[in-house]
Amino acid sequence: MKLLHVDSSILGADSASRRLTQAVVDRFARADPGLEVVRRDLAAEPLAHLSGALLAAARGGATEVDEAVARDLARDRQALAEFLAADVVVIGAPMYNFTVPTQLKAWLDRLAVAGTTFKYTAEGAVGLVRGKRVVVVSTRGGVYAEGGPDFQEPYLRAFFAFLGVTDLEVVRAEGLALGPAPRQRALDEAAARVAALATDAAGAVAA
Numbered sequence: 717m718k719l720l721h722v723d724s725s726i727l728g729a730d731s732a733s734r735r736l737t738q739a740v741v742d743r744f745a746r747a748d749p750g751l752e753v754v755r756r757d758l759a760a761e762p763l764a765h766l767s768g769a770l771l772a773a774a775r776g777g778a779t780e781v782d783e784a785v786a787r788d789l790a791r792d793r794q795a796l797a798e799f800l801a802a803d804v805v806v807i808g809a810p811m812y813n814f815t816v817p818t819q820l821k822a823w824l825d826r827l828a829v830a831g832t833t834f835k836y837t838a839e840g841a842v843g844l845v846r847g848k849r850v851v852v853v854s855t856r857g858g859v860y861a862e863g864g865p866d867f868q869e870p871y872l873r874a875f876f877a878f879l880g881v882t883d884l885e886v887v888r889a890e891g892l893a894l895g896p897a898p899r900q901r902a903l904d905e906a907a908a909r910v911a912a913l914a915t916d917a918a919g920a921v922a923a
């Protein structure tokens with residue numbers, strides 16, 4: 717089984733989402749000693765924002781591509797290929813300013829490719845991604861589960877649903893900025909959720 721491990725927190729060793737994504741990956745690795753893990757650290761190696769030059773090159777319309785665009789195009793193709801090849805995608809998605817980190821958005825922008833991960837039809841857009849399981853680790857300082865301006869989890873659910881992903885689950889740790897006790901409680905609850913995750917590619921069998 718192939719697992720793509722994506723982190724986007726800028727908080728390094730202090731990051732809650734990094735700790736939790738690693739726990740998710742460790743759980744999958746324990747269940748499948750042959751697990752192939754591909755790592756993508758979007759804070760350590762950020763992808764560039766989309767550019768007109770990149771889009772022109774990617775669609776094959778550009779006649780001349782300079783070195784920087786060629787490099788960006790290679791990274792773009794690699795990011796998409798990693799996503800397409802993975803059976804399971806584990807994504808660390810902290811809430812920054814009510815939404816996902818800009819580093820994560822830059823990666824998502826590389827995944828939505830008409831004709832590859834979705835297509836437009838007379839009836840509307842249709843997702844083309846099949847057989848992929850996505851586990852989102854959502855961390856946030858405040859509490860949004862019962863309401864509030866949350867453009868992080870709903871955005872990620874809408875984005876992956878648009879691509880055709882039907883198997884997405886969220887491991888959430890929220891209220892992390894509310895003090896040491898609520899923080900620890902949230903982390904413990906999230907760790908328990910990780911421990912209960914199914915570890916097959918389809919996510920169908922709870923271990």
Ligand SMILES: Cc1cc2nc3c(=O)[nH]c(=O)nc-3n(C[C@H](O)[C@H](O)[C@H](O)COP(=O)(O)O)c2cc1C
Pocket residue numbers: 725726727730731732733734810811812813814815855856857858859892893
């Ligand atoms: C730049 C920045 C912006 C943040 N914005 C929000 C926010 O809008 N809402 C919120 O509840 N928490 C916010 N937080 C708190 C983070 O969601 C919280 O620290 C969480 O643990 C981040 O995950 P991480 O530790 O993996 O980076 C913000 C933190 C940072 C560093």
